[in-house]
Amino acid sequence: MEKCILEMSGICKSFFGVQILKDVELQVMPGEVHVLLGENGAGKSTLIKVLSGAYRKEEGCIVLDGEELCCDCPKEIIGKGISVIYQEFNLNPYVSIYENILMGKEIANKGIINTAKSIEFAKKYLDLIGLDVDPCTLVSELSVAQKQMVEIAKAISCDVKLLVLDEPTAAITDKETEKLFEIIRNLKKKGIGIIYISHRMSELFEIGDRCTVLRDGEYVTTVDLDKTDVDELTKLMVGRNVSFERVENNYIDDSTKVLEVKNVDYKDILKDVSIELKKGEILGLSGLVGAGRTELAKCIVGAYKKTNGEVYLNGEKLKGKDVKESIDKGIVYLSEDRKDEGLILIHTLTDNIALPNLEKFGNPVLDINKMVEVSKDYISKLKIKTSSHLAEMKNLSGGNQQKVVIAKWLHSDASVYIFDEPTRGIDVGARDEIYNIMLDLVKNGASILMISSDLVEIQKMCNRIVVLKDGRVTANLQNTDDLTQEKILHYALTGGEQGE
Amino acid sequence: MLLQEANKVNSIKEKLKKFDVKSLTLYIGAVLILIIFTVICSINGKDFLTTSNIQNIISQSAVIAVIGIGASLVIITGGIDLSVGSVVGFVGIFAGVLVKAGVPLFATLLICLAVGALVGAINGALVSYGKVPAFIVTLGTMQIVRGLTKVLTDGRPIAGFPESLAKITQTEILGIPVVILYVFALYALVMFTLKKTKFGRRIYAIGGNPNAAKLSGIKVQKIETLTYVIAGIFSVIGGIILLSRLSYADPNAGSSYELDAIAATVIGGIAMSGGKGKIGNTLVGALILGMLKCGLQILNVAVYYQTIITGLVIIVAVYLDKAKERKAE
Numbered sequence A: 001m002e003k004c005i006l007e008m009s010g011i012c013k014s015f016f017g018v019q020i021l022k023d024v025e026l027q028v029m030p031g032e033v034h035v036l037l038g039e040n041g042a043g044k045s046t047l048i049k050v051l052s053g054a055y056r057k058e059e060g061c062i063v064l065d066g067e068e069l070c071c072d073c074p075k076e077i078i079g080k081g082i083s084v085i086y087q088e089f090n091l092n093p094y095v096s097i098y099e100n101i102l103m104g105k106e107i108a109n110k111g112i113i114n115t116a117k118s119i120e121f122a123k124k125y126l127d128l129i130g131l132d133v134d135p136c137t138l139v140s141e142l143s144v145a146q147k148q149m150v151e152i153a154k155a156i157s158c159d160v161k162l163l164v165l166d167e168p169t170a171a172i173t174d175k176e177t178e179k180l181f182e183i184i185r186n187l188k189k190k191g192i193g194i195i196y197i198s199h200r201m202s203e204l205f206e207i208g209d210r211c212t213v214l215r216d217g218e219y220v221t222t223v224d225l226d227k228t229d230v231d232e233l234t235k236l237m238v239g240r241n242v243s244f245e246r247v248e249n250n251y252i253d254d255s256t257k258v259l260e261v262k263n264v265d266y267k268d269i270l271k272d273v274s275i276e277l278k279k280g281e282i283l284g285l286s287g288l289v290g291a292g293r294t295e296l297a298k299c300i301v302g303a304y305k306k307t308n309g310e311v312y313l314n315g316e317k318l319k320g321k322d323v324k325e326s327i328d329k330g331i332v333y334l335s336e337d338r339k340d341e342g343l344i345l346i347h348t349l350t351d352n353i354a355l356p357n358l359e360k361f362g363n364p365v366l367d368i369n370k371m372v373e374v375s376k377d378y379i380s381k382l383k384i385k386t387s388s389h390l391a392e393m394k395n396l397s398g399g400n401q402q403k404v405v406i407a408k409w410l411h412s413d414a415s416v417y418i419f420d421e422p423t424r425g426i427d428v429g430a431r432d433e434i435y436n437i438m439l440d441l442v443k444n445g446a447s448i449l450m451i452s453s454d455l456v457e458i459q460k461m462c463n464r465i466v467v468l469k470d471g472r473v474t475a476n477l478q479n480t481d482d483l484t485q486e487k488i489l490h491y492a493l494t495g496g497e498q499g500e
Numbered sequence B: 001m002l003l004q005e006a007n008k009v010n011s012i013k014e015k016l017k018k019f020d021v022k023s024l025t026l027y028i029g030a031v032l033i034l035i036i037f038t039v040i041c042s043i044n045g046k047d048f049l050t051t052s053n054i055q056n057i058i059s060q061s062a063v064i065a066v067i068g069i070g071a072s073l074v075i076i077t078g079g080i081d082l083s084v085g086s087v088v089g090f091v092g093i094f095a096g097v098l099v100k101a102g103v104p105l106f107a108t109l110l111i112c113l114a115v116g117a118l119v120g121a122i123n124g125a126l127v128s129y130g131k132v133p134a135f136i137v138t139l140g141t142m143q144i145v146r147g148l149t150k151v152l153t154d155g156r157p158i159a160g161f162p163e164s165l166a167k168i169t170q171t172e173i174l175g176i177p178v179v180i181l182y183v184f185a186l187y188a189l190v191m192f193t194l195k196k197t198k199f200g201r202r203i204y205a206i207g208g209n210p211n212a213a214k215l216s217g218i219k220v221q222k223i224e225t226l227t228y229v230i231a232g233i234f235s236v237i238g239g240i241i242l243l244s245r246l247s248y249a250d251p252n253a254g255s256s257y258e259l260d261a262i263a264a265t266v267i268g269g270i271a272m273s274g275g276k277g278k279i280g281n282t283l284v285g286a287l288i289l290g291m292l293k294c295g296l297q298i299l300n301v302a303v304y305y306q307t308i309i310t311g312l313v314i315i316v317a318v319y320l321d322k323a324k325e326r327k328a329e
Helices: A044-052 A074-079 A097-101 A115-129 A144-157 A174-189 A201-207 A230-238 A293-301 A323-329 A338-342 A349-361 A368-381 A398-410 A428-443 A455-461 A485-494 B002-018 B021-043 B051-076 B084-100 B105-128 B134-153 B163-167 B178-196 B198-208 B210-215 B220-246 B257-267 B280-298 B303-321 B323-328
Strands: A006-015 A018-028 A033-037 A059-064 A067-069 A082-085 A162-166 A193-197 A210-215 A218-224 A253-266 A270-279 A282-287 A308-313 A331-334 A416-420 A447-451 A464-469 A472-478
Touching: A006 A044, A018 A033, A018 A044, A018 A193, A033 A044, A033 A201, A033 A230, A044 A082, A044 A162, A044 A193, A082 A144, A097 A115, A097 A144, A115 A144, A115 A174, A144 A174, A174 A193, A174 A201, A201 A230, A210 A230, A218 A230, A230 A485, A253 A293, A253 A447, A270 A282, A270 A293, A270 A308, A270 A447, A270 A472, A282 A293, A282 A455, A282 A485, A293 A308, A293 A323, A293 A331, A293 A416, A293 A447, A323 A331, A331 A398, A338 A398, A338 B210, A349 A368, A349 A398, A349 B198, A368 A398, A398 A428, A416 A428, A428 A447, A428 A455, A447 A455, A455 A485, A464 A485, A472 A485, B021 B280, B021 B303, B021 B323, B051 B084, B051 B178, B051 B198, B051 B220, B051 B257, B051 B280, B084 B105, B084 B134, B084 B220, B084 B257, B105 B134, B105 B220, B163 B220, B178 B198, B178 B220, B178 B280, B198 B210, B198 B220, B210 B220, B257 B280, B257 B303, B280 B303, B303 B323
Parallel strands: A018 A218, A033 A193, A033 A210, A082 A162, A162 A193, A282 A447, A282 A464, A331 A416, A416 A447
Antiparallel strands: A006 A018, A006 A059, A059 A067, A210 A218, A253 A270, A253 A308, A464 A472
């Protein structure tokens, strides 16, 4: 048997006590396109970040070309011949192509750059991948596909042995995809190993040789792509023997529509999206990363200005000009990004809870004692683990930070709550507590729109599930006992059409 | 029993948490500087710690302290305002021109306040709606306002203001120069506003995390603009205090005051990155700068050395302020 170019085994990694990768393995042969497949949050990007040295692995071993990599520093790993091309490119847009290709390894004589030689060097690699552009062109003037090719040229010029492509076709046209595949096939001939991450089933079969499936941070299996099909892969991705109990929600009032979203467009991300939310309902919003779920939520609360369409809350049309209006009318959004959008990390727990509710604490003079009282009340009600109500948010764990985000919006007394990935990065115990808070909310007459990549959670909590793909609603499913995760995933991956 | 003990420990812990180590370092520093000057002065046979000296220090720090309020507010939102000093210079000359043209003093001062607010509004609108970096916007308005000041009188100073102008600051209440009372009153007002009003909370939120602030329903751009307007108004108040003290308008007045105001802010421990700090400590920062100036003058230290020492104090102050963060790393 041929020797593999990359062998990862027993890789473990956890964040804040939550295990993200458990004993994961991956083997890539020279000249092979190896597809890495898994749902959102299955651990694909974490695995790649461990490989590239961006994250430090806790256990396991990585062998590249017969040599064990024990260093954790990204620069050294690039030196060993691993190159990762992310969706957001690592190019400096303000300098030329050749300067980007030679960044960090400039061709110079006594510190003076030899421009002619540099351009010649860059041209060689651009020709190799068939990018016919003057090497002196500024990167900012290139299209997405061209930038991607520059990244690949840069990688090959470093004598790369293993190339990782993360969703390389997400933002390029079909024609450009063909060209990319041609380049990939050329790289295969040179014996370069390629790890290919993508959700587009059709292209996996076109370009991939083998496929490793991850699920919930665990290795599932590796299959030959010419011996399998979409259905089998979907099953492998979901796979688990589902052992959850669907929550009974008897609080739903079918006759009252609380939220109506009609024909919403947003740039080219959302296309003609319409959804309805009933009183007491928990509606799941499912879909892959990039399907437009968060954008939809932000359009509903007015954080993004929708290009088209209307949002009605209790029959009243929202202007959608700013978030303040939505909060006042009773619809709130709990961001998936606690650190960047949910909280002010350098401020105290009390200040964070008070922030969207300042009107409730006295006008014009704020009653600080009342703020403290309220925050202490939430600390005990939501069992927030914190040293005091004056602790800075940055010192709390993820689960407790999330509870503070919830507390801040609970106090605003809304009628519709949009939870965006409410349990991401949170341990199991805290998850159940958050589910209970959500149930309390619907019990008290509120309604919930829950965005989640976790299908178990979606099936456990929701009355109904809307699936988005590429900014369109592809399914509106009742969460009944015969609804399978495969079915949801199928709509998210293919939009429901057979044969893609 | 055990529970009671635990509660006791917790309440003590809570009190300790409330206790602000950073401010304490600043106060100790200020007292230390005071002691050092007192000792050195007495060795050299001079008096430092006298009532008149203390009053002098506060009066002379008044302008920096007042424009420091505006500078600090802007810095708390995560911005910076370099134009505050230029407005101080402009106010003097502009008021002079108006008074010479026969406008009553009271109306003159109101017009000046409006102009300051306008400069602030332009700064704020360009920063928050125009998305131009605050440093660049206010660097530009600073130059423009300075230029306008010189254009107004061809660079000549103006003298001969009415007596009533001097009276604004040069009276005493219960033996205390009224300007000192102004400073304390303004700080009391601003400290209250920051701690106890929605506006105050919101400017901290914007500086702490503008995304989270926006998603919490705060109209970030509006509040940000308003903060620059307030900074403009405080600059005018500073300018009026200076004009009243000198009864003489110099087109070069207020040069580099913006840097002193920013220095007072950072010595006071307000984070340049925004969202954190106590405005009251800016007053302490301004007083430390005033103390240095006054003390070194009494000791006959040449102006050039004064600048060097001031520079060192700024760096040392912030270095000490960052001790906790260094430890965290």
